[in-house]
Amino acid sequence: MADKYFTILIVPEKTSKVRKILVPGWILKGAAIGLSFVALVGIIMVLDYWYVMNQIGENKQLKMENRRLRQQVQVFQNKLTTIESTMERVKTFVTRLKVITNIEDRSGLLENLNRTKLPEAATNIGTQENTTADSTAGPTTPPTASWNSADPRDPEDVQLRKEYEQLDTMFSELNQDSLFVEQMLQDQYELLADQKSFLAARPTVKPAIGYFTSGFGVRRSPFGGRAKMHEGLDIANRPGTLIRAPANGTVIFSDTKAGYGQTVILDHGYGVETWYAHTRKLLVSKGQKVRRGENIAQLGNSGRSTGPHLHYEVRVNGTPVDPLTYILEN
Known part of the structure; x- marks a missing residue:
């Protein structure tokens, strides 16, 4: 097959000669x-x-x-470092607060009172004891975190990933610490609230104005002269002298009791009761709530008594203890 050809004609402008x-x-x-x-x-x-x-x-x-x-x-790391330092100071403060408030061994306090050696009544006027308590704080373990959105081929992304993981770990630790401190403060608040109630229930006030005539302990009985345990504290004064509640409590007895005469018994909670015997007049009734300093009776000479005085007892879990252990007044 013959090749095909294409003809190109070139026509100049000024000549009539055509080129092909x-x-x-x-x-x-x-x-x-x-x-x-x-x-x-x-x-x-x-x-x-x-x-x-x-x-x-x-x-x-x-x-x-x-x-x-x-x-x-970097800015967040600096801020977190500051916050972590603050949290450490707060935890230290909470720990110190738990130590100085002495609120974790009340049962030990009552046991110590029960174990106290009985003194002689004639010499036991004006002695007091103190108690102490310890406290501990538990550790906490922070969680960890991960981040996988960086490009592992880019050095800057790798560095950013490391910094992000460090920041996330710091946030997790801070969150764990904050929860721990919050729980510690909550426990501390509850303990302090209970401590306030506990302190308000301790008979730390002298129940009546007067003179201590006989203390807690073994003495020679005024009826018969034999050695006998005196389970309370005698306070002498004029008949009608007001007797006040030494602590918050509830009246569980307000009537005549054999040997004690007209008697008031207050329940202060925590196993502590106070007895007020030989009164002339009762000013409260059973079931009544009383607060520290409120008048509950008048000093008298009812029952088996040798003269106008208040026979005052403190009992812990049913066992008589020395009232002077509690009284803080001079």
Whole structure:
């Protein structure tokens, strides 16, 4: 098959001579294919250049964002370090508060009172005892955290990931510490509230104005002269002298009792009761709530008594103890 030719006519503007060029068909086809290939390559290069430039812009923006994030992480780390120091001081303060308030061994206090050696009544006027208590605080274990959104190939992302994990761990530890301190303070509040009630229930006030005529302990009985245990404290004064409650409590007895005469018994809670015997007049009734300093009776000479006085007893879990152990007044 003969090759096809294409004729190209060239007509000059100023001459009438026409030039004719014969071009084989395969040359035009090759030229068209070449131009198409060149155009395609050019388009691909332009698109690739645009993509590369766009990636460069995004990388620069990400690097700038990473720098800002690292700066913010550093700021938060500094703030967290300050807060952690504050939390440590708060925990130390709570621990010291628990120690100085002596509120964790009330049962030991009552046991010590029960174990006290009985003194002689004639010499037991004016002695007192003190008690102490210990406290402890428990440790806490913080949790850990992880973060997997960084690109492991980028050194800045790897560093940012480490800093983020450190920051997250610090937040977790701080959160755990704050919960621990909150629980400690809550426990401390409850203990202090209970301590307030406990202190208000301790008979620390002298129940009547007068003179101590006989103390707690073994003495020679005024009825028969034999040695006998005197389970309370005698306070002498004129008949009608007001007797006041030495602590908050509830009246559980207000009537005549054999040997004691007209008697008032107060329940202060925590196993502590106080007895007031030989009174002339009862000013409270059974079931009545009384507060420290409130008048409950008048001093008298009822029952088995040798003269006007108040027989005052303090009983812990049913066992008589020395009232002077509790009285804080001179």
